[in-house]
Amino acid sequence: MTAEAPEPAGERPGGRCAVVALVGAPNAGKSTLLNRAVGAKVSIVTHKVQTTRTRVRGIAIAGDSQLVFVDTPGIFTGAKRRLERAMVAAAWHGVEDADLVVLLHDAQKAHLDDETRSILEGLAQRGRRVVLALNKIDAIKRETLLGLAAEFEQAARFERIFMISARDGDGVDDLLAWLATQAPEGPWLYPEDQLSDLPQRLIAAEIVREKLFLALHQELPYSLTVETDSWEAFKDGSVKIQMTVYVQREQQKRIAVGQGGRTIRLVREQAQRELEEMLETRVHLFLYVKVRERWLDDPARYRDWGLDFDG
Numbered sequence: 001m002t003a004e005a006p007e008p009a010g011e012r013p014g015g016r017c018a019v020v021a022l023v024g025a026p027n028a029g030k031s032t033l034l035n036r037a038v039g040a041k042v043s044i045v046t047h048k049v050q051t052t053r054t055r056v057r058g059i060a061i062a063g064d065s066q067l068v069f070v071d072t073p074g075i076f077t078g079a080k081r082r083l084e085r086a087m088v089a090a091a092w093h094g095v096e097d098a099d100l101v102v103l104l105h106d107a108q109k110a111h112l113d114d115e116t117r118s119i120l121e122g123l124a125q126r127g128r129r130v131v132l133a134l135n136k137i138d139a140i141k142r143e144t145l146l147g148l149a150a151e152f153e154q155a156a157r158f159e160r161i162f163m164i165s166a167r168d169g170d171g172v173d174d175l176l177a178w179l180a181t182q183a184p185e186g187p188w189l190y191p192e193d194q195l196s197d198l199p200q201r202l203i204a205a206e207i208v209r210e211k212l213f214l215a216l217h218q219e220l221p222y223s224l225t226v227e228t229d230s231w232e233a234f235k236d237g238s239v240k241i242q243m244t245v246y247v248q249r250e251q252q253k254r255i256a257v258g259q260g261g262r263t264i265r266l267v268r269e270q271a272q273r274e275l276e277e278m279l280e281t282r283v284h285l286f287l288y289v290k291v292r293e294r295w296l297d298d299p300a301r302y303r304d305w306g307l308d309f310d311g
């Protein structure tokens with residue numbers, strides 16, 4: 001997913017664009033960082049781990065560079081089941097396609113854990129240039145931070161190390177400015193006028209997915225996906241949004257719909273309320289649950305997420 005399209009005449013001469021893979025353990029603060037970088041609620045902050053599936057998570061503009069942040073399902077190691085192995089492969093594909101990689105680490109974890117170590121090994125094997133961002137510096141002592149940075153430096157080679165607080169914004173501008181200078185020259189992947197619409201559709205799908213996860217208590221961790229089918233704005237300012245929740249099997253559909261439609265109704269109400277707050281207007285949300293068998297084995301699905309999965 002690099003900028004391969006021919007540069008449209010007269011558009012952003014001298015512009016730069018980078019696909020930036022944001023990797024890090026669950027709860028490292030990826031969503032918080034993106035929200036700050038993008039300046040809008042583009043990803044969903046939640047305490048639950050691994051809520052992340054959508055590929056393009058945010059688009060930030062820094063100087064004349066467009067930074068397209070993508071993130072990965074957040075699993076890089078320890079996969080046993082076929083499904084998990086597919087997610088691991090997809091995660092690495094995402095990293096391989098990116099121009100730059102930012103490894104975000106929760107500095108409250110005072111030491112480099114095994115999972116992060118193996119992520120670093122994987123990145124080195126693939127020859128990726130990696131930037132380390134030690135996050136949550138607002139919550140820890142300076143000495144601890146310096147010790148941690150030294151530990152990372154011993155374990156791997158980093159282009160740069162940034163110390164940031166995604167929550168408070170400290171250091172985030174420096175990180176973005178540096179990424180902007182590293183972005184390859186080329187046309188922007190997303191024209192400026194698409195930027196407003198794309199995140200909204202992604203956010204809407206993410207909101208529904210999050211409500212489903214919460215309602216189902218993660219009974220269907222990876223087996224569902226949500227797509228925005230249509231988005232219609234009316235003269236009175238209200239919006240009609242239709243989405244489809246895809247599951248793999250009839251039995252999963254029954255779980256997602258719930259007895260007498262109770263679950264999906266609850267999800268719809270909660271998601272609609274949040275969408276109304278976000279869009280500051282009335283929203284008519286329609287949710288459909290459909291079975292799309294073996295979609296996890298269907299390369300076209302992965303391409304829809306930008307994953308191009310062929311394994």
Ligand SMILES: Nc1nc2c(ncn2[C@@H]2O[C@H](COP(=O)(O)OP(=O)(O)OP(=O)(O)O)[C@@H](O)[C@H]2O)c(=O)[nH]1
Nearest residue numbers: 026027028029030031032046049050136165166167
């Ligand atoms: N103190 C502090 N807390 C932070 C900071 N950044 C994120 N957090 C908190 O850390 C928790 C996890 O943040 P998220 O942004 O959801 O983490 P994530 O990496 O996107 O998590 P997944 O989507 O589950 O992979 C949330 O409670 C955030 O409020 C920070 O700079 N300082």
